[in-house]
Amino acid sequence: MMIGVALAAMCGPLAATADPLTPTGKWSANTDGSAPVPPMGWNSWNAFNSDVDEEKVLASAQALVDTRLRDIGYRYVNIDDGWWLKRRQPDGRLMIRTSHFPSAATGADTSFRPLTDRLHAMGLKAGIYSDIGRNSCGQIYTPDFKNQPEGSVAEREVGLYGHVDQDIALFFADWNFDFIKVDGCGARGLPADAPRVKSGLYRALTPLVDMQSLGGSDVAGIRRLYEQVHTALHTYAKDRPYVYSLCLWGAGDVRAWGKDVGNTSRTSDDIQPVWPRMLTNLDTVTHRALYAHPGSWNDPDMLFVGTGDFDAAHRTEARSHFSLWAMVNSPLIIGYDLRKLTPDLLAIFGNADIVALNQDPAGNQAVLAYESGEVQIFVKTLADGSKGVALFNRTASPAKAVLTAEQLKMLPTADVRLKDLWTKKDQSFRKEIAVTLAPHETLIFRATGTRRLPGGLYLSEQTGRVNPAVDGVVVPQPDPTIYQSITPWTGTRGGGEHPQYGGWGGAEADRAPYGKLLRVAGTDFDTGIGVLANSRLEVRNQGYARFAAKVGINDSGQPRSGTTVFEVWGDGRLLAKSRPMAFGDTAAPLEAKVAGVRIVELVARGSSAAAPQPAIWADAALLR
Structure with missing residues (x-):
């Protein structure tokens, strides 16, 4: 049974309720700050660790200007760990290491304002680093690195904990920074039995995050700390653009809430300049396309192009790293010493066609059209209707791959035109095209053709407009x-790295939960949104008149596990509703008129709260 749009006349806006499935008619993912596209720029950590100083920062800034990287979007110049001297007592003001940042020696109160003013005069933006706990990552995990905070126990407590308003006001209202990265080591690494706590070097802070155990993390507690920073930014930087970067490495279930709190959210531990580690960091974002939107981006960490397995002698690997980060809408933050920039590396960072994929205003993270342990095919829909597509060989051996028009959601009977974004060569095909990928190679194209769905967009093509407010x-x-x-x-x-990054079972585009193919009662679907029951998806409607889908329980679910009712809401009003759907039922059509609706909400209400079924919105689309 389907209840049509006439139902809207009967149902007024709902009152506030504690039920998380109750539609709100609002977009709940973060829109504060200024990150309509992923931030681009440079950060000091990968090149210098904590041995950062004013000369290195300004030389890197000048390189962005001289190479014209600034002009294609690389504008943030971010100072990472190593800048602070101490927290002055008793007033708690942070003091800058003026031996390394001489322009900060402005009197009794050191200030970064001369440096940020200089960066702004260069047409750049300035970023600063802090930690959500009392102490920084360097103090806890790399104490042998240079430039650790000095002084008494209290003076060495340079993190935000207990000083959020004071520090955020200092960074943004006084020092005029535009970007802050907030690490999480201080909320993780100083339990009462830590050697440096027992020795009296630092005070204990009960850990809120356990990297190896989601169950051992205080998810609500760590979220509250990061939300305090969000609130302070709204207070002290609300009248100017800023970027708030969360660095919790995929721990503390940040997958589910980071998009609601910050502008970028780290999904993994630190990247390293080795191929296997790049694969790890990439994999932490590839199934999270629905958790990234304009204003809140997934962050698999900085670029290591230029170093190690991605240096100028490994051009194929460097190009792959850069291409993939662009496709998944990662912030493009260079971690290389730009004083040593070579023409070959500049050609990678400065590839304007690939940067344009990352900076596309539609804000759609690429979706996996094909996946194996050897080859992956990523596709992202761009604002003009064309597609970015990347074919990636993960292995050290050549690999054969086939790209199909269907994977691009284009008609196989019409020409599909491909522009290679590295070689700039054009080619075309119908139905499919075979390629051979060199070891570690990524072929990246801009594709145009005849859309399979005229007059509309599948929801999996507009991931930047779909937010799993509740993912079940x-x-x-x-x-x-x-x-x-x-x-x-x-x-x-030890025993090796074990799965530690949260996200298993969350909402996916063109997949059912847990990475399964979309299949309902034996019928396969190649597009749709898969999410567990007891979920609510928010969809920004950009002028479309009708929503349509086929709904049902994925065949990866369990028989005799209750039923799920699918509902379509528009701006807080019920528009359409399915009958209760059980495992094995044929997918049922569900449509609603959404002309004039700003926020469409898709609710799947399951009869079982403990073991929700995989609910499928197959062929889900917004239509003219």
């Missing part, structure tokens, strides 16, 4: 599909 996950679990690389900080000591 009852017990957060680590994602076992993420590549388990050898971590450089432990090597092969």
